[in-house]
Amino acid sequence: MCLAVPGRVLDIEERDGTRMANVDFGGVVKEVCLEYLPDLQVGEYAIVHVGFALQRLDEESARQTLELFAELGLLQGEFGDPWETAAAEAGVDPVEEVSNQ
Protein backbone atom coordinates (compact mmCIF):
# COMPACT_ATOMS: atom_id res chain seq x y z
CA MET A 1 0.00 0.00 0.00
CA CYS A 2 2.88 2.34 0.70
CA LEU A 3 4.03 1.56 -2.81
CA ALA A 4 3.86 4.41 -5.27
CA VAL A 5 3.90 3.36 -8.90
CA PRO A 6 4.99 5.41 -11.90
CA GLY A 7 2.41 5.89 -14.61
CA ARG A 8 1.85 7.84 -17.83
CA VAL A 9 -0.99 10.33 -18.21
CA LEU A 10 -3.32 9.31 -21.05
CA ASP A 11 -5.98 12.03 -20.82
CA ILE A 12 -7.17 14.71 -18.41
CA GLU A 13 -10.62 16.01 -17.48
CA GLU A 14 -12.42 17.96 -14.75
CA ARG A 15 -14.75 15.96 -12.52
CA ASP A 16 -16.69 17.45 -9.58
CA GLY A 17 -14.38 20.46 -9.85
CA THR A 18 -11.32 18.21 -9.56
CA ARG A 19 -8.58 17.61 -12.12
CA MET A 20 -8.55 13.89 -12.90
CA ALA A 21 -6.62 11.76 -15.39
CA ASN A 22 -6.55 8.26 -16.78
CA VAL A 23 -3.07 6.93 -16.11
CA ASP A 24 -1.40 3.87 -17.63
CA PHE A 25 0.68 1.70 -15.28
CA GLY A 26 2.34 -0.72 -17.65
CA GLY A 27 -0.97 -1.83 -19.13
CA VAL A 28 -3.29 -1.26 -16.17
CA VAL A 29 -5.27 1.99 -16.51
CA LYS A 30 -6.55 3.75 -13.39
CA GLU A 31 -8.25 7.02 -12.61
CA VAL A 32 -5.86 9.40 -10.88
CA CYS A 33 -6.34 12.75 -9.14
CA LEU A 34 -3.97 15.50 -10.31
CA GLU A 35 -4.77 18.10 -7.65
CA TYR A 36 -1.29 17.76 -6.13
CA LEU A 37 0.44 18.09 -9.51
CA PRO A 38 -1.90 20.54 -11.23
CA ASP A 39 0.39 21.28 -14.17
CA LEU A 40 0.99 17.64 -15.15
CA GLN A 41 0.29 17.16 -18.86
CA VAL A 42 -0.83 14.31 -21.12
CA GLY A 43 2.15 12.09 -21.97
CA GLU A 44 4.10 12.95 -18.82
CA TYR A 45 4.99 10.45 -16.10
CA ALA A 46 4.37 10.77 -12.39
CA ILE A 47 4.68 8.73 -9.24
CA VAL A 48 1.14 7.77 -8.29
CA HIS A 49 0.04 6.57 -4.90
CA VAL A 50 -3.49 5.34 -4.09
CA GLY A 51 -4.92 7.27 -7.01
CA PHE A 52 -3.02 10.54 -6.55
CA ALA A 53 -0.11 11.85 -8.62
CA LEU A 54 2.53 12.99 -6.12
CA GLN A 55 5.68 13.82 -8.08
CA ARG A 56 6.86 14.05 -11.68
CA LEU A 57 9.26 11.42 -12.99
CA ASP A 58 11.24 11.13 -16.21
CA GLU A 59 10.23 8.43 -18.67
CA GLU A 60 13.34 6.27 -18.34
CA SER A 61 13.13 6.17 -14.54
CA ALA A 62 9.43 5.39 -14.73
CA ARG A 63 9.99 2.51 -17.16
CA GLN A 64 12.76 0.97 -15.08
CA THR A 65 10.73 1.18 -11.89
CA LEU A 66 7.69 -0.39 -13.50
CA GLU A 67 9.84 -3.28 -14.76
CA LEU A 68 11.26 -3.81 -11.28
CA PHE A 69 7.86 -3.72 -9.60
CA ALA A 70 6.50 -6.20 -12.14
CA GLU A 71 9.44 -8.49 -11.46
CA LEU A 72 8.93 -8.27 -7.69
CA GLY A 73 5.25 -9.09 -8.14
CA LEU A 74 4.34 -5.78 -6.52
CA LEU A 75 2.07 -4.66 -9.36
CA GLN A 76 -0.08 -7.73 -8.76
CA GLY A 77 -0.34 -6.68 -5.13
CA GLU A 78 -1.27 -3.14 -6.10
CA PHE A 79 -3.69 -3.85 -8.93
CA GLY A 80 -4.63 -7.54 -8.57
CA ASP A 81 -7.80 -8.85 -6.90
CA PRO A 82 -7.28 -8.27 -3.16
CA TRP A 83 -10.05 -10.71 -2.18
CA GLU A 84 -8.43 -13.51 -4.13
CA THR A 85 -5.11 -12.70 -2.49
CA ALA A 86 -6.64 -12.60 0.97
CA ALA A 87 -8.53 -15.85 0.36
CA ALA A 88 -5.35 -17.57 -0.82
CA GLU A 89 -3.46 -16.34 2.23
CA ALA A 90 -6.24 -17.54 4.50
CA GLY A 91 -6.28 -20.93 2.80
CA VAL A 92 -9.85 -20.46 1.63
CA ASP A 93 -11.15 -21.23 -1.85
CA PRO A 94 -11.89 -17.74 -3.22
CA VAL A 95 -14.79 -18.95 -5.40
CA GLU A 96 -16.44 -20.70 -2.46
CA GLU A 97 -15.70 -17.75 -0.18
CA VAL A 98 -17.34 -15.26 -2.56
CA SER A 99 -20.35 -17.48 -3.23
CA ASN A 100 -21.09 -17.50 0.49
CA GLN A 101 -21.84 -13.81 0.39
Place this chain on the structure above:
Amino acid sequence: MKYIDEFQDPELARRLLDDIHATVTRPWALMEVCGGQTHSIIRHGIDQLLPEQVELIHGPGCPVCVTPLEVIDKALEIASRPGVIFCSFGDMLRVPGTGRDLFQVRGEGGDVRVVYSPLDALRIAQQNPDREVVFFGIGFETTAPPNAMTVHQARKLGIKNFSMLVSHVRVPPAIEAIMSSPSCRVQGFLAAGHVCSVMGVGEYPELAERFRVPIVVTGFEPLDILEGVRRAVRQLERGEHTVDNAYSRAVRPEGNPAARSMLEDVFEVTDRAWRGIGVIPDSGWRLSSKYRDHDAEHRFSVSGIQTAEPAECRSGEVLQGLLKPHECEAFGTLCTPRTPLGATMVSSEGACAAYYLYRRLDLPATKAREATPVV
Protein backbone atom coordinates in the same frame (compact mmCIF):
# COMPACT_ATOMS: atom_id res chain seq x y z
CA MET B 1 26.99 -12.86 -5.48
CA LYS B 2 24.29 -15.04 -6.95
CA TYR B 3 21.87 -12.20 -7.54
CA ILE B 4 24.02 -9.54 -9.16
CA ASP B 5 23.20 -10.63 -12.71
CA GLU B 6 19.56 -9.81 -11.99
CA PHE B 7 20.26 -6.12 -11.43
CA GLN B 8 19.00 -3.80 -14.13
CA ASP B 9 22.57 -2.66 -14.70
CA PRO B 10 24.87 -5.35 -13.27
CA GLU B 11 27.99 -3.39 -14.24
CA LEU B 12 26.87 -0.31 -12.32
CA ALA B 13 25.85 -2.50 -9.38
CA ARG B 14 29.32 -4.03 -9.42
CA ARG B 15 30.96 -0.61 -9.43
CA LEU B 16 28.83 0.62 -6.51
CA LEU B 17 29.57 -2.54 -4.56
CA ASP B 18 33.30 -2.29 -5.28
CA ASP B 19 33.24 1.29 -4.03
CA ILE B 20 31.44 0.29 -0.83
CA HIS B 21 33.89 -2.57 -0.25
CA ALA B 22 36.83 -0.24 -0.81
CA THR B 23 35.42 2.44 1.52
CA VAL B 24 34.49 0.35 4.55
CA THR B 25 37.06 -0.02 7.29
CA ARG B 26 34.83 -0.65 10.32
CA PRO B 27 31.41 -2.14 11.13
CA TRP B 28 28.40 0.09 10.45
CA ALA B 29 24.70 -0.45 11.02
CA LEU B 30 22.25 1.31 8.70
CA MET B 31 18.48 1.28 8.99
CA GLU B 32 16.26 1.34 5.92
CA VAL B 33 13.02 2.95 7.01
CA CYS B 34 10.77 1.81 4.19
CA GLY B 35 9.13 -1.59 3.84
CA GLY B 36 9.46 -1.39 0.04
CA GLN B 37 13.20 -1.05 0.47
CA THR B 38 13.27 -4.04 2.85
CA HIS B 39 11.44 -6.09 0.24
CA SER B 40 13.90 -5.07 -2.47
CA ILE B 41 16.93 -5.71 -0.24
CA ILE B 42 15.87 -9.23 0.67
CA ARG B 43 14.62 -10.11 -2.83
CA HIS B 44 17.92 -9.12 -4.43
CA GLY B 45 20.13 -10.35 -1.62
CA ILE B 46 21.64 -6.88 -1.26
CA ASP B 47 22.45 -7.50 2.41
CA GLN B 48 24.49 -10.53 1.30
CA LEU B 49 26.35 -8.60 -1.39
CA LEU B 50 27.49 -5.88 0.99
CA PRO B 51 30.72 -6.16 3.00
CA GLU B 52 30.23 -8.05 6.26
CA GLN B 53 30.89 -4.85 8.18
CA VAL B 54 27.78 -3.19 6.71
CA GLU B 55 24.62 -4.38 8.42
CA LEU B 56 21.19 -3.38 7.18
CA ILE B 57 18.60 -3.16 9.94
CA HIS B 58 14.95 -3.16 8.92
CA GLY B 59 12.95 -0.26 10.27
CA PRO B 60 9.29 0.42 11.02
CA GLY B 61 8.44 1.45 7.48
CA CYS B 62 5.41 -0.66 6.75
CA PRO B 63 2.20 1.28 7.43
CA VAL B 64 0.11 -1.84 7.66
CA CYS B 65 2.50 -3.31 10.23
CA VAL B 66 2.59 -0.34 12.56
CA THR B 67 -1.16 0.31 12.69
CA PRO B 68 -2.01 -0.41 16.33
CA LEU B 69 -4.10 -3.39 17.29
CA GLU B 70 -6.72 -1.22 18.94
CA VAL B 71 -7.25 0.68 15.69
CA ILE B 72 -7.70 -2.63 13.85
CA ASP B 73 -10.24 -3.62 16.50
CA LYS B 74 -12.05 -0.31 16.04
CA ALA B 75 -12.15 -0.97 12.30
CA LEU B 76 -13.56 -4.46 12.89
CA GLU B 77 -16.20 -3.07 15.25
CA ILE B 78 -17.31 -0.38 12.81
CA ALA B 79 -17.23 -2.76 9.82
CA SER B 80 -19.52 -5.18 11.70
CA ARG B 81 -22.28 -2.64 12.23
CA PRO B 82 -25.46 -2.88 10.16
CA GLY B 83 -25.82 -0.11 7.60
CA VAL B 84 -22.08 0.48 7.33
CA ILE B 85 -20.04 0.06 4.16
CA PHE B 86 -16.44 -0.24 5.33
CA CYS B 87 -13.83 0.61 2.68
CA SER B 88 -10.17 -0.26 2.96
CA PHE B 89 -7.02 -0.83 0.96
CA GLY B 90 -6.61 -4.53 0.19
CA ASP B 91 -3.57 -5.08 2.33
CA MET B 92 -5.52 -4.43 5.53
CA LEU B 93 -7.87 -7.38 4.96
CA ARG B 94 -5.87 -9.99 6.79
CA VAL B 95 -4.17 -7.90 9.44
CA PRO B 96 -5.10 -9.66 12.65
CA GLY B 97 -7.15 -7.78 15.19
CA THR B 98 -8.16 -9.46 18.43
CA GLY B 99 -9.46 -12.82 17.23
CA ARG B 100 -10.36 -11.90 13.66
CA ASP B 101 -9.67 -9.70 10.65
CA LEU B 102 -11.63 -7.71 8.04
CA PHE B 103 -11.69 -10.71 5.73
CA GLN B 104 -13.58 -12.66 8.39
CA VAL B 105 -15.89 -9.74 9.11
CA ARG B 106 -17.01 -9.89 5.50
CA GLY B 107 -17.51 -13.63 5.83
CA GLU B 108 -19.79 -12.91 8.78
CA GLY B 109 -21.91 -10.57 6.65
CA GLY B 110 -20.18 -7.22 7.07
CA ASP B 111 -20.12 -5.01 3.98
CA VAL B 112 -16.36 -4.64 3.58
CA ARG B 113 -15.16 -3.27 0.26
CA VAL B 114 -11.66 -2.89 -1.12
CA VAL B 115 -10.82 0.33 -2.91
CA TYR B 116 -7.80 1.38 -4.92
CA SER B 117 -8.09 5.04 -3.91
CA PRO B 118 -9.81 6.84 -1.02
CA LEU B 119 -11.74 8.75 -3.69
CA ASP B 120 -13.38 5.45 -4.64
CA ALA B 121 -14.79 5.28 -1.10
CA LEU B 122 -16.14 8.80 -1.46
CA ARG B 123 -17.88 7.78 -4.67
CA ILE B 124 -19.42 4.79 -2.89
CA ALA B 125 -20.77 7.25 -0.29
CA GLN B 126 -22.30 9.39 -3.06
CA GLN B 127 -23.93 6.31 -4.57
CA ASN B 128 -25.29 5.05 -1.23
CA PRO B 129 -26.74 8.08 0.56
CA ASP B 130 -28.75 5.88 2.95
CA ARG B 131 -25.64 4.05 4.20
CA GLU B 132 -22.73 5.14 6.38
CA VAL B 133 -19.49 4.79 4.39
CA VAL B 134 -16.27 4.60 6.40
CA PHE B 135 -12.78 4.62 4.93
CA PHE B 136 -9.83 3.15 6.82
CA GLY B 137 -7.23 5.93 6.59
CA ILE B 138 -3.85 4.55 7.53
CA GLY B 139 -0.33 5.10 6.26
CA PHE B 140 2.70 7.34 6.28
CA GLU B 141 3.25 10.74 4.73
CA THR B 142 2.83 9.26 1.24
CA THR B 143 -0.73 8.10 1.90
CA ALA B 144 -1.88 10.91 4.15
CA PRO B 145 -2.23 13.58 1.41
CA PRO B 146 -4.63 11.48 -0.72
CA ASN B 147 -6.70 10.77 2.38
CA ALA B 148 -6.60 14.44 3.39
CA MET B 149 -7.83 15.46 -0.05
CA THR B 150 -10.67 12.95 0.18
CA VAL B 151 -11.93 14.35 3.49
CA HIS B 152 -11.59 17.85 2.07
CA GLN B 153 -13.67 16.81 -0.97
CA ALA B 154 -16.32 15.19 1.24
CA ARG B 155 -16.73 18.46 3.11
CA LYS B 156 -16.66 20.57 -0.05
CA LEU B 157 -19.29 18.40 -1.76
CA GLY B 158 -21.43 18.14 1.40
CA ILE B 159 -21.24 14.33 1.55
CA LYS B 160 -22.49 13.73 5.08
CA ASN B 161 -22.45 9.91 5.11
CA PHE B 162 -18.69 9.66 4.64
CA SER B 163 -16.22 9.40 7.50
CA MET B 164 -12.65 8.20 7.96
CA LEU B 165 -11.04 6.08 10.66
CA VAL B 166 -7.69 7.84 10.76
CA SER B 167 -4.45 6.32 12.03
CA HIS B 168 -1.73 8.14 10.13
CA VAL B 169 1.88 8.05 11.21
CA ARG B 170 4.91 10.29 10.64
CA VAL B 171 8.45 9.07 10.00
CA PRO B 172 10.66 11.71 11.73
CA PRO B 173 9.32 11.09 15.27
CA ALA B 174 9.86 7.35 14.69
CA ILE B 175 13.50 8.02 13.78
CA GLU B 176 13.77 10.11 16.91
CA ALA B 177 12.27 7.31 19.05
CA ILE B 178 14.59 4.70 17.52
CA MET B 179 17.67 6.84 18.08
CA SER B 180 16.61 7.67 21.65
CA SER B 181 16.35 4.00 22.66
CA PRO B 182 19.27 2.87 24.88
CA SER B 183 19.55 -0.35 22.86
CA CYS B 184 19.76 1.47 19.52
CA ARG B 185 22.55 0.30 17.22
CA VAL B 186 21.61 2.39 14.19
CA GLN B 187 24.34 4.70 12.89
CA GLY B 188 22.77 5.91 9.67
CA PHE B 189 19.42 5.98 7.89
CA LEU B 190 18.23 5.30 4.38
CA ALA B 191 15.17 7.57 4.41
CA ALA B 192 12.02 6.50 2.56
CA GLY B 193 12.01 8.03 -0.91
CA HIS B 194 8.30 8.39 -1.47
CA VAL B 195 7.67 9.88 1.96
CA CYS B 196 10.23 12.53 0.98
CA SER B 197 8.52 13.01 -2.40
CA VAL B 198 5.70 14.55 -0.38
CA MET B 199 7.45 16.01 2.65
CA GLY B 200 10.78 17.02 1.14
CA VAL B 201 13.89 16.76 3.28
CA GLY B 202 13.36 19.71 5.62
CA GLU B 203 12.51 17.62 8.69
CA TYR B 204 15.79 15.71 8.63
CA PRO B 205 18.76 18.09 9.16
CA GLU B 206 17.85 18.65 12.80
CA LEU B 207 17.68 14.88 13.41
CA ALA B 208 20.95 14.23 11.57
CA GLU B 209 22.66 16.89 13.64
CA ARG B 210 21.17 15.98 17.02
CA PHE B 211 21.86 12.25 16.74
CA ARG B 212 24.97 12.65 14.56
CA VAL B 213 23.64 10.21 11.94
CA PRO B 214 23.80 10.52 8.16
CA ILE B 215 20.34 10.42 6.59
CA VAL B 216 20.34 9.52 2.90
CA VAL B 217 17.07 9.81 0.99
CA THR B 218 16.90 6.55 -0.97
CA GLY B 219 14.66 4.98 -3.60
CA PHE B 220 13.45 1.40 -3.90
CA GLU B 221 15.34 -0.07 -6.77
CA PRO B 222 18.38 -2.24 -6.05
CA LEU B 223 20.74 0.32 -7.57
CA ASP B 224 19.08 3.10 -5.55
CA ILE B 225 19.65 1.14 -2.36
CA LEU B 226 23.28 0.41 -3.20
CA GLU B 227 23.81 4.10 -3.92
CA GLY B 228 22.10 5.04 -0.63
CA VAL B 229 24.32 2.62 1.28
CA ARG B 230 27.41 3.90 -0.55
CA ARG B 231 26.69 7.51 0.39
CA ALA B 232 25.82 6.67 4.01
CA VAL B 233 28.96 4.56 4.46
CA ARG B 234 31.11 7.27 2.89
CA GLN B 235 29.75 9.80 5.38
CA LEU B 236 30.24 7.45 8.33
CA GLU B 237 33.83 6.69 7.38
CA ARG B 238 34.53 10.42 7.16
CA GLY B 239 32.77 11.18 10.44
CA GLU B 240 30.09 13.23 8.68
CA HIS B 241 26.35 13.34 9.42
CA THR B 242 24.41 15.30 6.84
CA VAL B 243 21.20 14.87 4.88
CA ASP B 244 21.88 13.68 1.35
CA ASN B 245 19.35 13.13 -1.43
CA ALA B 246 20.20 10.05 -3.49
CA TYR B 247 16.72 9.92 -5.05
CA SER B 248 16.60 13.33 -6.70
CA ARG B 249 14.68 12.10 -9.73
CA ALA B 250 11.62 11.72 -7.47
CA VAL B 251 12.37 13.94 -4.49
CA ARG B 252 12.55 17.72 -4.60
CA PRO B 253 13.97 19.36 -1.46
CA GLU B 254 10.64 21.05 -0.78
CA GLY B 255 8.59 17.88 -1.48
CA ASN B 256 5.13 18.56 -2.82
CA PRO B 257 3.97 21.91 -1.37
CA ALA B 258 0.32 21.45 -2.42
CA ALA B 259 0.15 18.11 -0.64
CA ARG B 260 1.86 19.43 2.46
CA SER B 261 -0.50 22.37 2.61
CA MET B 262 -3.55 20.07 2.44
CA LEU B 263 -2.06 17.88 5.19
CA GLU B 264 -1.76 20.89 7.46
CA ASP B 265 -5.34 21.92 6.77
CA VAL B 266 -7.03 18.56 7.28
CA PHE B 267 -4.86 16.93 9.94
CA GLU B 268 -3.23 17.94 13.18
CA VAL B 269 -0.25 16.29 14.83
CA THR B 270 -1.05 13.92 17.68
CA ASP B 271 0.66 11.25 19.79
CA ARG B 272 0.17 7.88 18.14
CA ALA B 273 0.65 4.28 19.30
CA TRP B 274 2.69 2.11 16.90
CA ARG B 275 1.88 -1.56 16.86
CA GLY B 276 4.43 -3.49 18.89
CA ILE B 277 6.32 -0.33 19.82
CA GLY B 278 3.96 1.79 21.90
CA VAL B 279 3.15 5.48 21.93
CA ILE B 280 5.56 7.83 20.17
CA PRO B 281 4.93 11.51 20.92
CA ASP B 282 3.78 13.63 17.97
CA SER B 283 4.17 10.67 15.64
CA GLY B 284 0.74 10.72 14.07
CA TRP B 285 -2.00 12.75 12.49
CA ARG B 286 -5.67 12.95 13.36
CA LEU B 287 -8.42 14.95 11.70
CA SER B 288 -8.37 18.57 12.80
CA SER B 289 -11.43 19.96 14.59
CA LYS B 290 -12.66 21.58 11.36
CA TYR B 291 -13.20 18.08 9.94
CA ARG B 292 -14.46 16.41 13.14
CA ASP B 293 -17.81 15.61 11.45
CA HIS B 294 -15.93 13.20 9.19
CA ASP B 295 -14.09 11.43 12.02
CA ALA B 296 -15.37 7.84 12.22
CA GLU B 297 -13.98 7.37 15.71
CA HIS B 298 -16.15 10.26 16.84
CA ARG B 299 -19.19 9.23 14.81
CA PHE B 300 -19.20 5.58 15.93
CA SER B 301 -18.08 6.06 19.54
CA VAL B 302 -15.34 3.44 19.44
CA SER B 303 -12.75 5.43 21.34
CA GLY B 304 -13.16 3.15 24.40
CA ILE B 305 -11.76 0.05 22.66
CA GLN B 306 -8.38 -0.97 24.10
CA THR B 307 -6.63 -4.23 23.38
CA ALA B 308 -3.36 -6.07 24.01
CA GLU B 309 -0.89 -7.66 21.59
CA PRO B 310 -0.35 -11.44 21.63
CA ALA B 311 2.58 -12.15 23.95
CA GLU B 312 4.32 -14.51 21.48
CA CYS B 313 4.60 -11.84 18.80
CA ARG B 314 7.90 -9.97 18.81
CA SER B 315 7.10 -7.75 15.83
CA GLY B 316 7.74 -4.66 17.97
CA GLU B 317 11.38 -5.65 18.29
CA VAL B 318 11.53 -6.40 14.56
CA LEU B 319 10.03 -2.98 13.78
CA GLN B 320 12.64 -1.26 15.92
CA GLY B 321 15.53 -3.18 14.37
CA LEU B 322 16.29 -5.00 17.62
CA LEU B 323 15.52 -8.45 16.22
CA LYS B 324 15.77 -9.98 12.75
CA PRO B 325 12.59 -11.81 11.71
CA HIS B 326 14.19 -15.27 11.59
CA GLU B 327 15.55 -14.81 15.11
CA CYS B 328 11.99 -14.91 16.46
CA GLU B 329 10.99 -18.32 17.88
CA ALA B 330 7.57 -18.16 16.25
CA PHE B 331 8.92 -17.29 12.78
CA GLY B 332 7.90 -19.82 10.16
CA THR B 333 6.28 -22.13 12.71
CA LEU B 334 3.62 -20.55 14.89
CA CYS B 335 3.67 -17.47 12.67
CA THR B 336 3.32 -17.68 8.88
CA PRO B 337 1.49 -15.51 6.31
CA ARG B 338 -1.42 -17.94 6.61
CA THR B 339 -1.45 -17.82 10.40
CA PRO B 340 0.16 -14.48 11.21
CA LEU B 341 0.67 -13.46 14.81
CA GLY B 342 1.52 -9.92 13.87
CA ALA B 343 1.21 -7.55 10.98
CA THR B 344 4.88 -7.77 9.99
CA MET B 345 4.10 -11.27 8.72
CA VAL B 346 0.82 -10.55 6.99
CA SER B 347 1.72 -7.36 5.18
CA SER B 348 3.51 -7.81 1.87
CA GLU B 349 5.79 -4.95 2.92
CA GLY B 350 6.50 -6.43 6.34
CA ALA B 351 10.02 -7.54 7.21
CA CYS B 352 8.82 -10.94 8.45
CA ALA B 353 6.89 -11.55 5.22
CA ALA B 354 9.94 -10.60 3.15
CA TYR B 355 12.12 -13.05 5.09
CA TYR B 356 9.46 -15.73 4.82
CA LEU B 357 9.19 -15.26 1.06
CA TYR B 358 12.85 -15.12 0.17
CA ARG B 359 14.78 -16.65 3.04
CA ARG B 360 12.91 -19.81 3.72
CA LEU B 361 15.83 -22.06 2.79
CA ASP B 362 18.09 -20.29 5.24
CA LEU B 363 16.03 -21.74 8.07
CA PRO B 364 17.07 -24.92 9.85
CA ALA B 365 15.70 -27.88 7.88
CA THR B 366 12.88 -28.69 10.29
CA LYS B 367 11.67 -25.11 10.40
CA ALA B 368 11.89 -24.80 6.62
CA ARG B 369 9.65 -27.83 6.19
CA GLU B 370 7.08 -26.48 8.59
CA ALA B 371 7.26 -23.06 6.97
CA THR B 372 6.57 -24.34 3.46
CA PRO B 373 2.94 -23.54 2.69
CA VAL B 374 0.69 -26.45 1.81
CA VAL B 375 -0.85 -25.45 -1.49
